[in-house]
Amino acid sequence: MNLNPIKGVKKTMISMVFFCGTSLLYSQGFLHRDGTKIVDGSGKNMLLRGLGIGGLMVQEGYMLKTSDFAGPQHQIKQKISVLIGSKNTKLFYDTYKKNGFTKRDVDSLAAWGFNSIRLPMHYNLYTLPLELEPEKGKDTWLEEGFEITDSILSWCAANKMYLILDLHAAPGGQGKDAAISDYNASQPSLWENQENQDKMIAFWNKIAARYQDNPWIGGYDIINEPNWNFSSTNSNGCDETKNGPLRSLQIAITEAIRKVDAHHLIIIEGNCWGNNYNGIFPLWDDNMALSFHKYWNTNDKGSIQQMLTYRDTYNVPIWLGESGENSNVWFTDAIKLVETNNIGWAFWPMKKIENIAGITSVNEPKGYNDLLDYWKGKAVLPSVTEANETLQQIATAYKIENVTIHYDVLDAMFRQVQSQETKPYTIHNLSSVIFASEYDMGQIGKAYFDKDAANYQVSTGIDVAWNSGNAMRNDGVDIAPCKDDISNGYQVVDIQDGEWLQYTIVISKTVRGTLYIRYSSDASNGKIYVADSNGTKIAPAISLPSTGGKTNWKTLKLANTTFSKGKTSFRVFIEKGGFQLNYLEFKKSKSKK
Numbered sequence: 307m308n309l310n311p312i313k314g315v316k317k318t319m320i321s322m323v324f325f326c327g328t329s330l331l332y333s334q335g336f337l338h339r340d341g342t343k344i345v346d347g348s349g350k351n352m353l354l355r356g357l358g359i360g361g362l363m364v365q366e367g368y369m370l371k372t373s374d375f376a377g378p379q380h381q382i383k384q385k386i387s388v389l390i391g392s393k394n395t396k397l398f399y400d401t402y403k404k405n406g407f408t409k410r411d412v413d414s415l416a417a418w419g420f421n422s423i424r425l426p427m428h429y430n431l432y433t434l435p436l437e438l439e440p441e442k443g444k445d446t447w448l449e450e451g452f453e454i455t456d457s458i459l460s461w462c463a464a465n466k467m468y469l470i471l472d473l474h475a476a477p478g479g480q481g482k483d484a485a486i487s488d489y490n491a492s493q494p495s496l497w498e499n500q501e502n503q504d505k506m507i508a509f510w511n512k513i514a515a516r517y518q519d520n521p522w523i524g525g526y527d528i529i530n531e532p533n534w535n536f537s538s539t540n541s542n543g544c545d546e547t548k549n550g551p552l553r554s555l556q557i558a559i560t561e562a563i564r565k566v567d568a569h570h571l572i573i574i575e576g577n578c579w580g581n582n583y584n585g586i587f588p589l590w591d592d593n594m595a596l597s598f599h600k601y602w603n604t605n606d607k608g609s610i611q612q613m614l615t616y617r618d619t620y621n622v623p624i625w626l627g628e629s630g631e632n633s634n635v636w637f638t639d640a641i642k643l644v645e646t647n648n649i650g651w652a653f654w655p656m657k658k659i660e661n662i663a664g665i666t667s668v669n670e671p672k673g674y675n676d677l678l679d680y681w682k683g684k685a686v687l688p689s690v691t692e693a694n695e696t697l698q699q700i701a702t703a704y705k706i707e708n709v710t711i712h713y714d715v716l717d718a719m720f721r722q723v724q725s726q727e728t729k730p731y732t733i734h735n736l737s738s739v740i741f742a743s744e745y746d747m748g749q750i751g752k753a754y755f756d757k758d759a760a761n762y763q764v765s766t767g768i769d770v771a772w773n774s775g776n777a778m779r780n781d782g783v784d785i786a787p788c789k790d791d792i793s794n795g796y797q798v799v800d801i802q803d804g805e806w807l808q809y810t811i812v813i814s815k816t817v818r819g820t821l822y823i824r825y826s827s828d829a830s831n832g833k834i835y836v837a838d839s840n841g842t843k844i845a846p847a848i849s850l851p852s853t854g855g856k857t858n859w860k861t862l863k864l865a866n867t868t869f870s871k872g873k874t875s876f877r878v879f880i881e882k883g884g885f886q887l888n889y890l891e892f893k894k895s896k897s898k899k
Contacts, residue, residue: 335521336569337468339593344571344623344650347521353650354524355720356422356470357415357665358628360655362406363428363451364474366485369658370700371670375681377485379428379475385681390694398694401701403454406657409461411706416465418665419720422524423462424627424652426474427451428488429509436477436501437493443501445508452516459522468524470573470652471513472627478502481533482541483579496555497534503555507562514567525571527597527627528559531579543577548585552577560591573597573625580627589620597627603764605639607647614647626651631663633772634718634780635750636760641723653719657704662773662780665716666709671699714779717747728753728875730810736817736869736894739824742887743778743785743796745807746875755806756782774800783807790824790859790888801832801883808839809890810875818868819894826859827852827885834882836865839875847881856886864890 335347346352360369365382367373376382387395415423431451439446455471462469478496479489489495496502510528517523529552533542536551543549556574563572573595576583580599598613607614617624626644630637630653637653644651653665659674661667673696679685688696702708717729728748734740746753756772759782763769773779775786778796783805788797798807821836832850837843845865853860869876869892878890 337521337524337571338569339571339595339623341621342617342623343648344595344625351648353645353648354422354468354470354625354652355420355650356424356468356652357420357656358424358426358472358652358654359407359411360426360657362403362426363431363454364426364486364488368485369655371659371678372681373485378490379485379488380490386697389688390690390697394690394694394697398697398701401698402704405701405705407458408706409457409464411656412458412461412465412467414706414711416467418716420467422468422470422650422652423458424470424472424527425455425458426472426530427455428475429473429477429506430475430488432512433477433505433509436499436505445505447512459517459520463520463522466522468522470524470527471517472527472530473506473509474530476502476529477505477509480529481531481543481579482535483531483533486531486533495534497536497551503558506555507558510559511562511566514563514565514570518567518569521569523570525573525595526563527573527575528556528563529575531599531628532575532577533579534577540578542579544582546577546582546584549577549582550585553586556586557590560594564591571595573627575599575627583616587616587620589622595623595625597625599628600626600640601629601631601764602761604762605636605643607643609765610643610647610649613649624649628652628654630654633663633760633782634715634722635772635782636762637715637718637780638722638749639760641719645723657709659700659703662712662776662778663715664712665719666706666711668700668703668709671696671703674700712780714747714781718780722747722749726752728808728810734809734811736811736813736819736892739792739889739891740809740811741794741796741889742798742807742878743783743794744809745783746810748808750782753808754781754783755804756784757802757805758782758784788886788888789857790826792824793888797826798887801880801885801887803880803883805883806877806879808875808877810873811869812873813869813871816868816871817892817894818866819892820866821864822861822891822893823850823864824859824861824888824891825850825853825885826856826888828855829884831882832885833880834864835879836867837877837879839877841877841879844876847879850885859888861891866895 344352365379367377372382376385434446459469475488476496479487480496481487535541535543538545575597603609613624657666657668659668660670677696728746731744731747750759758770758772760772761770772782774784778785784800785796786799830852833847835847844867
């Protein structure tokens with residue numbers, strides 16, 4: 307392993323002192339550091355609200371449901387190539403990249419409230435891997451990666467959004483967590499080969515030369531989530547105390563950028579998936595920011611205190627460069643926490659197959675599960691034609707017009723951060739059934755209450771499935787597919803004592819009638835009642851006898867009640883859980899003659 311610091315570090319730091327004295331005298335429009343803040347060209351504080359778009363250039367197995375047999379992209383690609391051949395594999399990836407992120411995606415993100423995009427880049431779309439270079443020591447440059455970047459940048463500029471360039475997969479791979487950086491353990495890593503480091507330095511010089519004058523480039527996130535043990539026992543570098551090679555490489559990259567680009571913000575990351583900054587200080591450039599990544603921990607000030615201390619100690623901005631993969635409760639709390647402390651953010655990712663914990667979900671096409679089962683050794687070999695058709699369907703499913711948009715997630719990331727008001731998930735009236743899964747949108751304790759609402763496993767050591775059915779919505783409420791005769795496709799399951807759901811209805815005139823519940827149960831101890839939005843009972847609780855099984859549905863009278871004209875909310879309270887809930891139905895009382 308080559309752990310020697312890159313030559314020229316001392317010279318680099320001296321030159322930076324001279325260079326950075328003038329680096330902030332650039333044109334209006336560029337994001338840059340102003341003390342502990344990131345500001346725009348006019349000096350206005352810029353709170354970045356962004357999204358990391360995920361697997362466009364770097365496929366990770368968990369996004370495609372291939373983690374059981376192929377995590378890094380090179381393994382996924384190899385599986386596909388063996389099955390359908392190299393020509394068809396190229397066609398698949400061409401279609402996948404064409405559909406994976408388009409102008410319509412950027413326009414949608416802007417309309418939803420995002421002001422920035424973090425683009426995870428794979429170096430091999432910009433330059434050849436070392437083993438494929440025709441001439442040792444020379445870099446061959448590829449236009450594909452630059453053309454994709456140019457297109458996304460133009461769409462961002464049209465929407466007045468910043469594009470942050472993130473090297474997600476560095477030459478050789480920068481971490482033992484292989485799927486993140488497409489690390490191949492059979493090849494020398496970034497840290498084991500000086501030529502890979504040189505290629506990475508040249509890559510950033512090339513990027514900076516191309517985009518040096520574009521103010522809609524928000525910054526250069528020069529290395530994503532390094533996780534490598536240089537001298538420690540933890541394989542992901544979490545107990546490293548010096549991180550010398552990481553510091554040296556980032557200094558050399560900074561020097562290469564500053565040779566051609568005086569304008570753009572340079573964003574650095576620590577070891578241990580971006581968070582271990584031991585040995586990284588002191589900083590070496592006047593226009594820098596520190597990135598940190600936050601997953602599955604508590605959302606109190608203590609969870610970010612170390613980064614706040616770095617910000618104050620070294621007079622440098624900090625940025626939550628990656629976060630997500632949790633519940634709406636967690637999203638709202640995390641964003642509220644960082645924004646309160648003037649920290650911008652970029653959540654992750656844009657698109658995954660059958661995903662509730664993101665702003666969109668790619669709908670799994672028919673036949674894809676059969677393909678996965680084959681790769682797992684559970685199904686017969688499909689024909690080339692069948693496999694190719696299925697993969698092309700996957701590539702088409704990635705179009706923004708074909709994905710499912712999770713408006714509940716967007717609501718949690720934006721509106722709920724600012725407001726405790728609830729909002730109807732859909733417009734309910736009393737002339738049709740009210741599906742249980744279509745409860746109001748809003749914060750926990752305002753629109754619903756559920757006992758398992760987020761995953762804090764990094765802090766607690768307990769991995770919690772906040773939605774045990776993993777379907778439809780991303781709150782703590784447990785939702786699963788439903789096959790009752792009348793259904794929106796979903797049911798509320800794993801219902802526990804003390805939980806509740808709120809529904810808002812709009813009616814044209816005051817009506818009196820009976821509210822019915824459609825439920826199933828293999829037990830006989832369920833108990834439920836209806837209350838107004840303040841929790842005051844409208845009618846006494848009733849018991850729910852067993853229906854003879856979880857798939858045996860019955861309808862039971864819940865309450866006689868009156869609903870007043872206008873917009874009103876009511877809550878369904880669970881005194882005793884242990885049943886499944888499909889829908890509520892209101893039937894008017896017959897008029898007396």
